[in-house]
């Protein structure tokens with residue numbers, strides 16, 4: 001899953017990027033609205049964390065202009081717990097909001113829910129044969145036994161599971177799972193797929209030569 005963080009305060013922005021990468025997400029960042037909007041329009045992010053209070057082009061304007069062309073899930077960060085702001089955010093097409101200061105655990109939970117809904121999955125648990133993925137708790141079991149995955153292996157599995165039945169191209173996987181700095185390491189994906197097959201069985205992820213990967 002690839003996320004965009006638009007936040008002008010450097011400490012908060014860097015902290016968010018670090019924390020979200022720790023959860024296995026690929027994360028791009030923008031320090032101002034114009035750059036954020038440009039990135040949001042030119043890439044297919046799985047979700048965007050958008051601060052309301054930005055210099056020059058603020059979060060409201062970024063959201064309004066983004067919604068002219070894209071339905072990417074957006075979680076807005078607002079500094080004040082004012083009903084008017086919340087209503088305005090939701091009316092303007094935000095999918096969720098958080099009031100600063102917030103707990104990272106709550107941000108993670110809300111993003112997981114947004115990404116799930118964005119994929120058309122209302123249920124938090126995905127089942128593929130004897131493999132069970134609890135996307136709320138980020139736990140994977142196989143035949144009832146817990147399987148330990150790295151954060152990156154987990155997001156790869158979840159992404160393929162959320163697109164079950166579709167062939168997901170390598171390009172799409174690179175776009176959604178790796179950020180701008182990692183995209184050149186082209187065998188990283190094969191290593192993660194190899195490890196997932198080792199842990200969850202060789203048949204779970206099917207390779208479509210020349211196309212990509214699929215969970216059937």
Ligand code: CA
Nearest residue numbers: 008051053054
């Ligand atoms: Ca700000």
